[in-house]
Amino acid sequence: MNLFTRFLLLGLALASVSGAPAPPHDSAADDGAAVPDRCEGIEFDAATPDEKGSHFFFKGAYLWKGFRGPAQLSNESFKELDDVHHIGHVDAAFRMHNIKNPEDHDHIYFFLDDKVFSFYNHTLEEGYPKEIQEDFPGVPSHLDAAVECPTGECMADSVLFFKGHDVHVYDIDTKRVKTKSWSHLPVCTSALRWMEHYYCFNGHNFTRFDPVTGEVRGKYPKDARNYFMTCDNFGHGGDSKVPKCSEIKLDAITTDATGKKYLFAGPDYMRLDTRRDGLHGFPITRSWSQVTNGVDAVFSYTDKLYMIKDEEVYIYKAGAHYTLVEGYPKSLKEELGIEGRVDAAFLCPDDHKVYIIQGREMLDVDLTATPRVVTDRLPLPLSDLDAALCGPNGVDVFKGSQYYHYDSPMLLAMGRMAPVAEDITPEMMGCQK
CATH class of the missing domain: 2.110.10.10 (Hemopexin-like domain)
Structure with missing residues (x-):
């Protein structure tokens, strides 16, 4: 179990990771x-x-x-x-x-x-x-x-x-x-x-x-x-440690409509509230009980969270607590019109198109279409990507403990050469330098 996964297991004890x-x-x-x-x-x-x-x-x-x-x-x-x-x-x-x-x-x-x-x-x-x-x-x-x-x-x-x-x-x-x-x-x-x-x-x-x-x-x-304090010989105290940013490896990352950021690694996820309440880690099954073996990709659309594992899609309604939409999980083919293992997925703000990354290829799927089908396939300058997130300033794609920034999805797909990799920072993930 890598150190980032151990960090997620700290759960309620990690309300703050800064300071001595x-x-x-x-x-x-x-x-x-x-x-x-x-x-x-x-x-x-x-x-x-x-x-x-x-x-x-x-x-x-x-x-x-x-x-x-x-x-x-x-x-x-x-x-x-x-x-x-x-x-x-x-x-x-x-x-x-x-x-x-x-x-x-x-x-x-x-x-x-x-x-x-x-x-x-x-x-x-x-x-x-x-x-x-x-x-x-x-x-x-x-x-x-x-x-x-x-x-x-x-x-x-x-x-x-x-x-x-x-x-x-x-x-x-x-x-x-x-x-x-x-x-x-x-x-x-x-x-x-x-x-x-x-x-x-x-x-x-x-x-x-x-x-x-x-x-x-x-x-x-x-x-x-x-859970609510750090004490020797109790729960999250003792030998727990915050990982170094160089040790982080994500499976998926997304931001919901309320601004909360979710980071997934192995069987656990970490939630970072952008306004307040700090940095917190939990088992995935605590919020999404049906997702028992981790995730490959996650993205948010309207008031729903899409979680992809192997070739299945779980869709959860947002609210006070996430609830699985009736009839799910469904196959990737039935829900998004694609087949094969997904490496990453992301949706940009106010967009209705989800970008699915498989190997060195990015697939565009229009979420307003019925049935949903792939509308475009574009080659990528990078391979073996772990996760991706799109925000107002562009797209970040993660590979190990580093990420690559692009100003738009099209620049990601059309770039012949990858930009210089940047290191994940404490501000992004709550890790140690």
Whole structure:
């Protein structure tokens, strides 16, 4: 297994790959006071991302920023919490999702007893703290946890407030509350939405749940130290390492309609969000359960993801979660009018033509035609290509740890000589120089 595949298996632990490596455990404060060590298995009071996608985990007067690194005092990042309330802990926290109202969108809300604090850019908003009922009528005080739930994942833009086994679903637009009882879940002392999944933390464990039904799929609870932090002798800690860019070899790469980049290698994929939430790796079957043996090529078209393996095509509908279109997989011949093994595929923005690379030949397939057939075959100046990606600035074709840039697909096909190969960079893949 190459190092890039090992890197993908780091999964949730790799929210950030930049900066110096953190010590294996959280260090003590300079004044000698006891500092909580999350690697010992503590219970978080609250968890939330900020407007930039950085994740914060709270315990008492301390917080951790991200999935690695030592604890620090909460008032170093959110100064007014202590200035206003002499806070010793927070009960709950969440990042607001309300694109209809930019004045609230991406603000972080903290809850303590019967008060709520609103922060943006780590600064307390004017007029806060307020009574919880003033901002969130119908929501009880002394909460256990809270988490945002946008439309598409919930029925409407909502916030889930947890108190005991009761879940108070607050509709942001109507300001109405519906209360449910999810006794099958542990009492959530903190909750987190991350990459369209929802996590309830209790003790040092977590349980993933459906935000609408509360349903739990899979074997839970699981130890948070294997996923949400880097600790020696747990999951993604220990001997894991970020690969060098010179060691990377892709099977496929694509960008979806929302700007998320997906990179595939062996049985795993890595997702890179262009706006926030960092770099993350998972097994392919986590999102596309039917694709069990890796991929040869992947491309995005309209709201669907096309995944090619051997001579079959899987088409998935995009949304909160990818779902396989009924009747698939189908053969390459039936779906795209081609036969044989595919090396790479790419689709340019606002185009309806997919380019399929087989050996030293590039095939054009019009996706608006019925049935789909090859409309052109063009020779290529390169062979043994691994993956290709087309964006606003042109086409990048990948071969091992290097890539070749062309300003357009036609220049790729018409060029008699390949341009000078460029090395994959940390900015492109999150690898080390």
